[in-house]
Amino acid sequence: MSKRLHFKIIANDPLSKARTGSLETSSGIVPTPAFMAVGTQATVKTLDARDIQESGCDIILANAYHLSVRPGEKLIHEQGGLHQFMKWDGPILTDSGGYQLFSLSSLAKVFDDGIRFRNHLDGDEIFLTPEKVIEIQKLLAPDIAMVIDEPLSFPHTRMNAEIALSRTLRWAEISLEEHKNVSQQLLFSIVQGGSFLDLRCKAAEELVKLSFDGYALGGLSLGEPKTKTLEIIDSVTEILPKDKPRYVMGMGTPGDIIRCVSFGVDMFDCVIPTRHARRGNLFTWKGRMSIKRSEFINDDQPIDLECGCQTCKHSYSRSYLRHLFQSKEPLGQRLMSIHNLYFYQELMKNIREKIQEGNFNRWLQENLQEEIFLIEN
Amino acid sequence: MSKRLHFKIIANDPLSKARTGSLETSSGIVPTPAFMAVGTQATVKTLDARDIQESGCDIILANAYHLSVRPGEKLIHEQGGLHQFMKWDGPILTDSGGYQLFSLSSLAKVFDDGIRFRNHLDGDEIFLTPEKVIEIQKLLAPDIAMVIDEPLSFPHTRMNAEIALSRTLRWAEISLEEHKNVSQQLLFSIVQGGSFLDLRCKAAEELVKLSFDGYALGGLSLGEPKTKTLEIIDSVTEILPKDKPRYVMGMGTPGDIIRCVSFGVDMFDCVIPTRHARRGNLFTWKGRMSIKRSEFINDDQPIDLECGCQTCKHSYSRSYLRHLFQSKEPLGQRLMSIHNLYFYQELMKNIREKIQEGNFNRWLQENLQEEIFLIEN
Numbered sequence: 001m002s003k004r005l006h007f008k009i010i011a012n013d014p015l016s017k018a019r020t021g022s023l024e025t026s027s028g029i030v031p032t033p034a035f036m037a038v039g040t041q042a043t044v045k046t047l048d049a050r051d052i053q054e055s056g057c058d059i060i061l062a063n064a065y066h067l068s069v070r071p072g073e074k075l076i077h078e079q080g081g082l083h084q085f086m087k088w089d090g091p092i093l094t095d096s097g098g099y100q101l102f103s104l105s106s107l108a109k110v111f112d113d114g115i116r117f118r119n120h121l122d123g124d125e126i127f128l129t130p131e132k133v134i135e136i137q138k139l140l141a142p143d144i145a146m147v148i149d150e151p152l153s154f155p156h157t158r159m160n161a162e163i164a165l166s167r168t169l170r171w172a173e174i175s176l177e178e179h180k181n182v183s184q185q186l187l188f189s190i191v192q193g194g195s196f197l198d199l200r201c202k203a204a205e206e207l208v209k210l211s212f213d214g215y216a217l218g219g220l221s222l223g224e225p226k227t228k229t230l231e232i233i234d235s236v237t238e239i240l241p242k243d244k245p246r247y248v249m250g251m252g253t254p255g256d257i258i259r260c261v262s263f264g265v266d267m268f269d270c271v272i273p274t275r276h277a278r279r280g281n282l283f284t285w286k287g288r289m290s291i292k293r294s295e296f297i298n299d300d301q302p303i304d305l306e307c308g309c310q311t312c313k314h315s316y317s318r319s320y321l322r323h324l325f326q327s328k329e330p331l332g333q334r335l336m337s338i339h340n341l342y343f344y345q346e347l348m349k350n351i352r353e354k355i356q357e358g359n360f361n362r363w364l365q366e367n368l369q370e371e372i373f374l375i376e377n
Numbered sequence: 378m379s380k381r382l383h384f385k386i387i388a389n390d391p392l393s394k395a396r397t398g399s400l401e402t403s404s405g406i407v408p409t410p411a412f413m414a415v416g417t418q419a420t421v422k423t424l425d426a427r428d429i430q431e432s433g434c435d436i437i438l439a440n441a442y443h444l445s446v447r448p449g450e451k452l453i454h455e456q457g458g459l460h461q462f463m464k465w466d467g468p469i470l471t472d473s474g475g476y477q478l479f480s481l482s483s484l485a486k487v488f489d490d491g492i493r494f495r496n497h498l499d500g501d502e503i504f505l506t507p508e509k510v511i512e513i514q515k516l517l518a519p520d521i522a523m524v525i526d527e528p529l530s531f532p533h534t535r536m537n538a539e540i541a542l543s544r545t546l547r548w549a550e551i552s553l554e555e556h557k558n559v560s561q562q563l564l565f566s567i568v569q570g571g572s573f574l575d576l577r578c579k580a581a582e583e584l585v586k587l588s589f590d591g592y593a594l595g596g597l598s599l600g601e602p603k604t605k606t607l608e609i610i611d612s613v614t615e616i617l618p619k620d621k622p623r624y625v626m627g628m629g630t631p632g633d634i635i636r637c638v639s640f641g642v643d644m645f646d647c648v649i650p651t652r653h654a655r656r657g658n659l660f661t662w663k664g665r666m667s668i669k670r671s672e673f674i675n676d677d678q679p680i681d682l683e684c685g686c687q688t689c690k691h692s693y694s695r696s697y698l699r700h701l702f703q704s705k706e707p708l709g710q711r712l713m714s715i716h717n718l719y720f721y722q723e724l725m726k727n728i729r730e731k732i733q734e735g736n737f738n739r740w741l742q743e744n745l746q747e748e749i750f751l752i753e754n
Contacts, residue, residue, distance in 0.1 A: 042700065046707045049691065071674070071700045079677055079696050087691055297448070300456050314426065314464055319456050323419065323448045330423045330707045 006186060006213060007245050013354075015361035017237060017264035020352045023214075023245050025091040025143035026184045027083060028058070032245060033261050033351055035252075035344045036061040036093060036269040042076070042086045044341070045274050046334040049087045054310050055338055056345030058090060061269045064136045064146075065097025069119045069126060073139035081141030092142040093269075096133045098149035098168075098190065099250065102222060110150055112167060130174040138182055144214070145182075147175040149190040151219030161194030168192045169206050176210055186213035188247060191236055195224045200232050204239040214267075215240045216247040221256075230259060237264040254283070254347055255373040258364055261351055272377075273340035278333050280325045283343040287371030291336065296322045309342030311335040383563060383590060384622050390731075392738035394614060394641035397729045400591075400622050402468040402520035403561045404460060405435070409622060409643040410728050412634070412721045413438040413470060415651060419453075419463045421718075422651050423711040426465045431687050432715055433722030435467060438646045441513045441523075442474025446496045446503060450516035458518030469519040470646075473510045475526035475545075475567065476627065479599060487527055489544060507551040515559055521591070522559075524552035526567040528596030538571030545569040546583050553587055563590035565624060568613055572601045577609050581616040591644075592617045593624040598633075607636060614641040631660070631724055632750040635741055638728055649754075650717035655710050657702045660720040664748030668713070673699045686719030688712040 009021040023030040037044045037052060040063040044052050052060060062082060067073060079085045082092055100117065101108045107118045114129035130148050137145035148171050150164040172189045179187045189212040193199030200217075207215060217236055220229050233248060240246050245266045251257075252270020260268070273283065280291040284304045289296075299318040303311065311321075316335050324332030354360040367373060386398040400407040414421045414429060417440040421429050429437060439459060444450060456462045459469055477494065478485045484495045491506035507525050514522035525548050527541040549566045556564045566589040570576030577594075584592060594613055597606050610625060617623050622643040628634075629647020637645070650660065657668040661681045666673075676696050679689040688698075693712050701709030731737040744750060 041704045041706055042697070043704075043706045043708045046711070048693075048708060048712065070704060071696070075675055075696065078675055079694065085694070085697055085700075087693055087697070298452055298455055300461075316425075316464055317456065317462070319448070319452065320419070320462055320464070323462075327418045327420075327447060329418060329420045330710065331420045331425060333707065334423070334711070335425065 007243060009242070011356045011358070013262075013360040014358050016262040016364070018261045018351075018355050018360045019264060019266070020355040021245075021266065023266070025059075025186065027089060027091045027143050030058045030091050031352055032266040033257070033348055034059055034267050035257070035348045036267065037341055038269055038271045038274060039086070039088075040066050041070075042067060042082060044337070045278070046330060046337055047341075049089075051310070051334070051338055052088060052341070053090070055341040056349070057341060058345075059143075060088060060090070060092055062092060062094050062140070062142065063097065063100075064094045064133060064140060065100045065117070065126075065128065067094075067140060068097070068136050069121055073136045077139035077141070081139075083141070091144070093144035093188075094137055094140055094142040094146065095249070096137070096146040096148040096190075097128050098146075098151060098218065102151050102153055102219075105153070110164075110167070114171075115148065115150070130171040131178050134175050134178040134182075137185070142185070144186045144188060145179070146216065147172050147187065147189045147212075149192055149218050151192060151222065152194045154195060154223030156194050158196060158199075161196050161199055165193050165199055165203055169203065172207055172212075173210060176212065188212055188214035188216050188245075190216045190218040190249070192219050194219065195228055195232075197232055197235055200236050201239055204236045208239065208241060212244070214245040214247060216249050218249045220248065221251050230263075233260055233265065234263045240264075253375045253377060254344075255368070255375060257347065258351065258368075258373060261355075262361065262364055273344050274337045277336035277340045280322075280332075280336065282336060283340050283372065285372060288375055291318065291322045291325050303336075303339050307339065307342065307346075309339045311339045384620060386619070388733045388735070390639075390737040391735050393639040393741070395638045395728075395732050395737045396641060396643070397732040398622075398643065400643070402436075402563065404466060404468045404520050407435045407468050408729055410634070410638050410725055411436055411644050412629075412725045413644065413646040414718055415646055415648045416463070416465075417443050418447075419444060419459060421714070422655070423707060423714055424718075426463065428687070428711070428715055429465060429718075430467070432718040433726070434718060435722075436520075437465060437467070437469055439469060439471050439517070439519065440474065440477075441471045441510060441517060442477045442494070442503075442505065444471075444517060445474070445513050446498055450513040454516035454518070458516075460518070468521070470521035470565075471514055471517055471519040471523065472626070473514070473523040473525040473567075474505050475523075475528060475595065479528050479530055479596075482530070487541075487544070491548075492525065492527070507548040508555050511552050511555040511559075514562070519562070521563045521565060522556070523593065524549050524564065524566045526569050526595050528569060528599060529571045531572060531600030533571050535573060535576075538573050538576055542570050542576050542580055546580065549584055549589075550587060553589065565589055565591035565593050565622075567593045567595040567626070569596050571596065572605055572609075574609055574612055577613050578616055581613045585616065585618060589621070591622040591624060593626050593644075595626045597625065598628050607640075610637055610642065611640045617641075630750075630752045630754060631721075632745070632752060634724065635728065635745075635750060638732075639738065639741055650721050651714050654713035654717045657699075657709075657713065659713060660717050660749070662749060665752055668695065668699045668702050680713075680716050684716065684719065685723075686716045688716045
């Protein structure tokens with residue numbers, strides 16, 4: 001695989017920045033825009049590899065920090081890498097662990113040369129430098145590795161954002177150098193800059209100069225107003241090269257996705273479909289439904305009659321799913337995760353088709369007020 | 378289906394009382410000796426219907442008391458019965474709820490006309506009379522219904538055993554009367570009598586006079602010595618009619634099963650394969666292995682190279698299963714349950730083949746000291 005030719009654009013929407021393409025990785029081709037199912041611990045919660053595949057997922061995401069803590073990158077390397085370990089032979093992207101500075105903030109502290117964690121399992125120290133994070137991902141061997149970055153919680157001062165950004169940029173440079181002899185693995189960098197548009201744009205410009213295989217926007221949806229988030233994404237994609245994939249990290253309502261696609265974003269990941277399944281919330285084209293509602297007690301219909309997921313195809317009823325949910329039976333979480341992930345993949349397929357037909361922006365404008373696209377988290 | 382012709386013996390072992398046969402039910406034929414996977418809440422924990430089928434299970438067991446409390450037998454009836462509700466179209470047997478007198482003893486109290494429960498979810502009263510239990514099972518619509526019985530914890534006095542037995546026998550009579558117009562459903566009675574061999578034999582004689590579709594032995598393995606348990610089973614099967622299926626309830630190590638088969642038992646159920654999977658204990662022909670052991674940290678082999686279960690066939694490694702177990706990921710429980718249930722079904726297949734070849738007793742004697750048959754619980 002030549003790294004230079006890994007991303008192909010197939011069609012551009014005439015009335016927005018949306019584009020559809022294909023991202024070639026060592027483990028196969030990912031049609032874009034793509035949604036990655038989250039499998040932090042080398043498992044998309046409750047699903048085996050067949051379930052993931054049957055849900056239509058082309059690519060999944062795991063987490064370098066979490067897997068480094070348990071079971072350890074060396075073990076996964078000795079087991080033949082992440083694909084072999086979890087028996088998923090499709091593409092995998094690993095996030096670096098920068099986000100854990102936010103999600104595990106009480107255990108983490110940032111220094112100029114990296115992030116120190118008291119790990120969340122036994123308190124042992126783990127120090128993530130840019131070099132270390134590349135080394136971990138060499139051993140995990142996903143198709144796409146991410147550089148380490150420093151996201152900021154909101155609100156933050158401009159000075160803090162500047163300091164964090166300068167670290168993130170230096171780390172990106174070190175990462176690229178560390179990674180230069182790694183073949184078979186793409187390396188994406190992450191645009192930071194907090195909530196300051198000019199810092200974000202500067203970050204994008206600096207990273208583009210370094211020439212990565214793809215560009216992510218990180219540290220978004222951490223508390224800043226949605227209009228600010230969207231403004232940043234819209235502006236930054238203007239700066240990023242057209243011929244490289246763009247990835248907005250951790251954002252993921254259907255409404256977020258279609259808006260970001262219209263700004264030219266190609267990749268997404270989010271825990272929403274699996275986390276909501278755990279809470280009994282199901283995605284359908286008519287909106288989100290809570291399986292807890294008493295109207296479903298005696299409802300023999302599948303979640304969605306038109307849906308082709310394994311849960312709906314096998315006609316597991318709303319009544320049965322509600323019973324499993326109320327009984328806290330793990331099967332309920334699995335059947336509902338299968339449905340939600342399938343829904344997300346159908347959404348992405350739909351988006352890709354609309355772009356190819358040149359109808360994306362019209363479709364977006366016509367549907368933006370539909371309930372499913374108004375869901376806020 | 379004529380109830381009179383529902384059980385056929387295909388072969389008898391020449392040197393023991395073991396027999397192999399087929400039990401015809403409304404939902405299909407069950408080869409015996411058979412092991413029923415436990416699906417108390419209308420779900421074999423973590424498994425969907427395809428998983429159960431791929432694990433080789435011919436018949437599963439659910440629980441009338443539990444399903445009556447939640448989601449309620451009326452709801453399941455309105456949903457088309459238990460098969461339709463859980464999308465399992467193979468045979469189902471429901472236990473009555475008598476056993477919950479033991480398992481939920483602090484919430485239950487026995488009277489001459491039934492068992493009163495403060496139900497385990499919201500404390501509401503539920504009074505299980507023999508009539509009510511038949512009514513519940515008419516609505517749940519399993520292929521095989523069980524009468525309500527009164528098991529005794531061990532130790533107990535002879536007087537208590539006599540009182541409990543006389544209730545159980547009267548309840549059996551009422552149940553049979555209540556059930557006489559139910560077609561498409563077999564009704565099994567349950568031999569009680571505590572730890573007293575003569576009471577057990579008397580119970581069997583009385584129940585045989587009433588002519589049920591099958592006979593179970595209940596209230597065993599509740600603390601009495603194993604030799605006593607086996608003596609009771611060996612003696613009671615002498616009294617039970619040869620042309621009806623015999624079912625030992627809730628017993629279930631591989632060693633228990635092969636011994637009981639040698640006494641002429643045809644059906645079993647036990648939580649052991651699924652409960653042990655939850656605890657990381659895996660069954661193999663070489664014995665039981667705990668996935669927690671550090672020797673498996675970096676072991677890339679499947680649980681058992683020779684095993685044909687979906688978990689082993691897809692080569693999920695011991696290392697990965699151990700990681701899932703340590704990470705408390707529900708996928709681990711599922712993959713290990715699939716393996717253990719498959720192991721149990723292979724055990725039963727093996728037993729049936731040995732009987733058909735006329736080699737069962739020789740095989741039993743040669744293997745009784747193998748580690749897998751020495752497991753005590």
